[in-house]
Amino acid sequence: MKRTLLVYLLLLLLLASAFTSCGREAQKFSEYSFDYFDTVTTVTGYADSQQEFDEIADEVFSLLGEYHRLFTIYHRYDGMENLCTVNELVDGAHRTVTVDRRIIDMLLYAKQAYEMTGGKVNVAMGSVLSVWHEYREDGMDEPWNAQLPPMARLQEAAQHTDIDKVLIDEQACTVTLTDPQMRLDVGAIAKGYAVEMVARQMEQKGIAGYVINVGGNVRTLGAKPDGSGWTVGIENPADDAEDYLAYLQLDGESLITSGSYQRYYVVEGKRYHHIIDPVTLMPADYFTSVSIVCDSSADGDALSTALFCMTYQEGLALIESLDGVEAMWLTVNGKQYYSSGFSGYQTEY
Amino acid sequence: MNRNHMNNEKTSSTAGKGGGRKLRNDIIFIAALLCAVICLGAGFYFLRPGGDEVVVKVDGEVFGTYSLDRDTVIDIRTGKSGEQLNRLVIKDGKAYVEQASCPDGICAAHKPISRQGESIACLPNKVVITVQTRDADHGPDIVA
Numbered sequence: 001m002k003r004t005l006l007v008y009l010l011l012l013l014l015l016a017s018a019f020t021s022c023g024r025e026a027q028k029f030s031e032y033s034f035d036y037f038d039t040v041t042t043v044t045g046y047a048d049s050q051q052e053f054d055e056i057a058d059e060v061f062s063l064l065g066e067y068h069r070l071f072t073i074y075h076r077y078d079g080m081e082n083l084c085t086v087n088e089l090v091d092g093a094h095r096t097v098t099v100d101r102r103i104i105d106m107l108l109y110a111k112q113a114y115e116m117t118g119g120k121v122n123v124a125m126g127s128v129l130s131v132w133h134e135y136r137e138d139g140m141d142e143p144w145n146a147q148l149p150p151m152a153r154l155q156e157a158a159q160h161t162d163i164d165k166v167l168i169d170e171q172a173c174t175v176t177l178t179d180p181q182m183r184l185d186v187g188a189i190a191k192g193y194a195v196e197m198v199a200r201q202m203e204q205k206g207i208a209g210y211v212i213n214v215g216g217n218v219r220t221l222g223a224k225p226d227g228s229g230w231t232v233g234i235e236n237p238a239d240d241a242e243d244y245l246a247y248l249q250l251d252g253e254s255l256i257t258s259g260s261y262q263r264y265y266v267v268e269g270k271r272y273h274h275i276i277d278p279v280t281l282m283p284a285d286y287f288t289s290v291s292i293v294c295d296s297s298a299d300g301d302a303l304s305t306a307l308f309c310m311t312y313q314e315g316l317a318l319i320e321s322l323d324g325v326e327a328m329w330l331t332v333n334g335k336q337y338y339s340s341g342f343s344g345y346q347t348e349y
Numbered sequence: 350m351n352r353n354h355m356n357n358e359k360t361s362s363t364a365g366k367g368g369g370r371k372l373r374n375d376i377i378f379i380a381a382l383l384c385a386v387i388c389l390g391a392g393f394y395f396l397r398p399g400g401d402e403v404v405v406k407v408d409g410e411v412f413g414t415y416s417l418d419r420d421t422v423i424d425i426r427t428g429k430s431g432e433q434l435n436r437l438v439i440k441d442g443k444a445y446v447e448q449a450s451c452p453d454g455i456c457a458a459h460k461p462i463s464r465q466g467e468s469i470a471c472l473p474n475k476v477v478i479t480v481q482t483r484d485a486d487h488g489p490d491i492v493a
Binding site for chain 1 (some may be wrong): 406408409452453454455458460461466467470472475477488489490491492493
């Protein structure tokens with residue numbers, strides 16, 4: 001009788017241990033926000049409790065918020081200089097503005113990105129992009145009256161996009177735009193750059209097993225707790241698509257997709273998206289999407305925009321000249337192309 | 350002391366006839382218990398409520414959860430007095446936004462979603478519609 005009791009006790013213990021070990025395993029949590037960079041931000045991660053996850057996610061959101069307020073060109077905030085105030089004219093000229101160190105660092109990176117992409121990524125193109133922005137906003141407010149910006153106006157604006165006229169004094173932490181007609185617009189790199197900076201700060205605190213996704217700008221922080229990489233499915237925007245464009249396995253890398261389906265307006269039945277080629281001053285129409293895999297989400301953001309505005313051959317040459325960067329192109333006809341090392345990240349599903 | 354006692358009992362019980370029957374009963378009982386546990390687990394897995402479903406969140410709060418197995422139309426009304434609308438349609442196991450009050454209409458142009466992790470977001474109305482399938486473990490961790 002005692003033995004039977006013992007067997008039952010053992011069984012009970014076994015079951016109990018099975019349940020408690022389930023409880024101890026880190027669980028997957030996810031939280032999103034609409035507050036940053038005019039897109040949806042999702043933080044996903046493994047934590048032992050909702051509270052532990054919330055603390056980390058809140059910190060990511062809070063840091064992203066700081067970058068968002070510094071880099072936005074559409075809002076000014078009391079008692080703070082940001083790119084919106086750098087763009088302002090006072091008595092017909094730009095002031096020399098003392099800014100946060102993070103703005104200086106980002107603009108220095110922007111100049112590097114300009115060099116890296118052969119001028120396809122130019123944060124001094126705000127004059128041109130603001131014309132497109134105005135027509136897109138009007139076109140969305142009154143779709144029946146949507147129009148394209150007149151080419152003459154775009155060409156006039158394009159006279160004021162010389163990035164060398166963005167003067168940066170690193171010592172004094174100041175920015176001066178020496179062309180009064182010039183405007184900064186960091187939309188092509190701000191998200192990716194901010195995500196990279198936030199990710200690095202979190203990594204320095206030892207955070208791993210998280211993913212920050214700001215509107216298709218995915219940065220993984222380490223692997224999952226079981227040591228395996230994150231499987232990321234790249235969405236196929238085609239209506240009749242049965243599967244993802246690709247499945248990737250990421251372990252600390254970034255994946256950035258620039259797509260014509262992410263932001264656009266419609267004029268006379270045709271979509272006009274937001275990625276403007278600095279040469280034609282029109283939305284680039286080579287591809288439906290371009291995805292970049294590399295370590296830095298900042299590089300990924302700049303390169304995905306740049307490749308979107310180049311032919312496949314030009315883009316491939318650029319990617320193959322860079323270490324640790326791979327790309328996938330989806331043409332408007334639905335054909336997929338890959339750089340030589342892209343398959344190294346691909347996984348079966 | 351205790352250990353000796355247990356060993357003694359073990360020897361005596363397996364030796365006797367009555368002990369053999371007892372052992373058999375124990376085995377049957379344990380097997381039945383294991384079966385019950387497995388059935389319970391399987392029941393939880395296969396019969397858990399919802400199955401494949403879409404979760405609608407508005408500005409971070411859950412607005413509703415709807416089965417993908419039942420065709421339906423849901424008006425997601427948001428804004429101070431419900432003036433904003435995203436009409437969610439679930440049909441043939443897929444979910445899509447049929448009509449929306451937002452200015453860009455990007456959510457309504459999005460293709461129907463049905464696979465784990467796929468989502469449709471409406472930025473102006475702060476609506477996110479995400480698919481959660483029963484075999485969530487087999488889909489990608491992230492969709493981008």
